[in-house]
Amino acid sequence: MTERDNAYLRHQQKSWLRPDGHRWVCPDAARFLKPGAEAAKAYPALDRKYSSSQRRVPAGRSDGGQWTSGNANGSGNDQPQPMGSIDFGDLSGLSDLSGLFQIAPTDFDLEDLTLLAGDVPTGDSPEPPSNEPPEIPTQRPESGGPVMKFIREAVAWTGRVGRYSPYADVFFGALQQIDETNAITNAIKSANDPPRPLEELQDRVGPKSESGYHDHHIVEESSARDAGFSEDLIQGRDNLVRIPVVKHIDITSYYARKTLQSDGSRISPRQSLESVSFEERRQFGLQVLREQGVLK
């Protein structure tokens, strides 16, 4: 038996021994039961993951699916509306999990995600939103366009079904099989974070990195340095926030995109800020964070 075959077997065995083994119960397990039977009774692991009696934030919100102790819809003291019975049929795209175990480990770290904002081929069109989760590839998508396309689709889908919903849980469990360092998984998870107060984003910055998040300079680091601002200002607590990776990529991309101006010129926000003060740049940076849904 080859080393790769051994690794495959170890991987498969390990998945049934781990405490979250319920994730590997096929999400459309109900189709193997006789008509009318309840999947949760036959597969108690699934039942433990979800109960309609648990109070949860409704789908469609950034914290959708998450347990809540209070009113889920935010209107007085009404009882929160449960999400209802799990419709396993909705996850047909995840039914074939067997292919996930054919994945050989790949070298991948968070640095790969920073390449997303770089030069990539543009052959694929954005897909319209759908209720189906994006198909999980059998290998980690290539850096650049392919991985960004997958992340966008997954972010849109988890935004709809709820980041903490059982659906998303199954999806992330499956995705982790091709995403050994969890960089893609955590980028998708963090992208739907709700806007947070500035203090909270600043407090999160620390020497230890956090998967799914990047430290972001409110006033862009390199252009501020080019303009001669001091390192104390640039690297100061006031100028640093920890934000979701996808938002960081979008903001960096926004700063570099050249747009037509009313005077007929064509410049990027980065260029338009070249001659202004540090404080003006900071106010602009804060506004961008608000527009991107990062800052409350």
Place this chain on the structure above:
Amino acid sequence: MKTDFSKVGIEDLLNLFVQLSIEQGEAIYLANTSGFNRLGDTLYEIINEIKRRPDDRGQSMLKLFGHPNTQVRFNAATAVSGLFTNEARRAIQSIADSKSDLIASDARMYLRTLDERKQQS
């Protein structure tokens, strides 16, 4: 290298404008910034050519304000925002209000900058 658009008809220029703008929207989706800016170089030439035409002067851009693609509408509106101020502003505002699109935040920032410049002048 610059392309010579001086002998291209208005309709063909508009078609090319639409095609490249759609590709720009895809570039935003894929965070392909350099691709976005490269497409923008050609779009800029097309816009200037349309504005130079004595029988058009950018007027034909107005009909793109109703295009189904958001990036086409945004590019058309910003291209003539100095010529048809009110119409362009309405088009950009409608994109800014849509909220669900990646381009919406660009539109909001664009309007904010526009208003600030107006206050300063």
